[in-house]
Amino acid sequence: MSLSKTMVTMETEIKEEKSEQAGDQPAPVMAVEEESKKEKELFFKEEEVKTEVEPKTGVKFPLQLADGKLLNATGVRTKKFIAINVNICAFGIYGDNKKLKELLKSKFEKAPEKPTMELYEAVINSDVALTVRLVIVFPALTVNMVRKNPDDVLGACITKLNNGQKNDKLAKRIIGDASDIQVSSGSVTEITRLPGFVLQTKAKDKIISTVQSELLCRAYFNMYLGDEPLDKDAKEKFGVSLLSLF
Numbered sequence: 001m002s003l004s005k006t007m008v009t010m011e012t013e014i015k016e017e018k019s020e021q022a023g024d025q026p027a028p029v030m031a032v033e034e035e036s037k038k039e040k041e042l043f044f045k046e047e048e049v050k051t052e053v054e055p056k057t058g059v060k061f062p063l064q065l066a067d068g069k070l071l072n073a074t075g076v077r078t079k080k081f082i083a084i085n086v087n088i089c090a091f092g093i094y095g096d097n098k099k100l101k102e103l104l105k106s107k108f109e110k111a112p113e114k115p116t117m118e119l120y121e122a123v124i125n126s127d128v129a130l131t132v133r134l135v136i137v138f139p140a141l142t143v144n145m146v147r148k149n150p151d152d153v154l155g156a157c158i159t160k161l162n163n164g165q166k167n168d169k170l171a172k173r174i175i176g177d178a179s180d181i182q183v184s185s186g187s188v189t190e191i192t193r194l195p196g197f198v199l200q201t202k203a204k205d206k207i208i209s210t211v212q213s214e215l216l217c218r219a220y221f222n223m224y225l226g227d228e229p230l231d232k233d234a235k236e237k238f239g240v241s242l243l244s245l246f
Contacts, residue, residue: 054090059135061092069094072241075234089134096129101245111246115239120225131192139185157219173211
């Protein structure tokens with residue numbers, strides 16, 4: 001074989017080898033591109049979840065829950081320890097705004113100039129779906145502490161709405177048997193009023209209590225929207241959101 005033919009043959013073999021090697025490359029490159037695409041999709045998905053920051057605690061609340069309820073107000077729940085008010089949890093009040101709008105239009109001919117007690121009572125006494133999302137900010141709080149020491153504010157609201165009769169057992173039922181639930185700073189609990197005056201408590205995405213009681217439902221939301229709310233600013237903000245529905 002001549003030298004020229006030998007060189008041509010070698011060049012051809014080298015080109016074929018390079019071509020085969022190049023053919024092996026697309027799979028890992030495509031895998032990297034696919035992984036990058038997934039990361040971008042996750043990033044933009046997280047970016048789409050818009051939040052509102054509760055200013056006193058810095059806790060972020062999503063503007064919308066997975067079930068479609070919208071955030072109407074945020075606030076802070078405090079408790080007095082040795083004459084000092086301590087922040088226990090931040091909260092967000094969510095509502096089915098479509099149903100709230102229908103409720104208000106059925107009760108009022110036109111929107112009042114400012115939120116009135118009649119406006120709040122219409123919501124308190126209805127069974128329109130509402131959710132209070134609680135985020136613990138006090139690190140020493142446990143569910144057992146709450147279960148063993150019934151909510152004095154809730155108890156007072158139950159007594160007020162029950163013609164002066166106490167019902168501590170009803171107040172305790174909002175927590176249920178939660179001895180196996182561990183909470184810490186940042187833990188989330190959601191208490192939801194469902195149609196039919198059902199109050200459901202969910203901690204760490206686990207349902208720990210479901211109670212059918214009109215009195216308990218009314219008393220619970222009376223804590224946030226009644227005459228002596230847990231956070232006056234949150235109540236006012238919720239009232240303004242109601243006016244915007246007219």
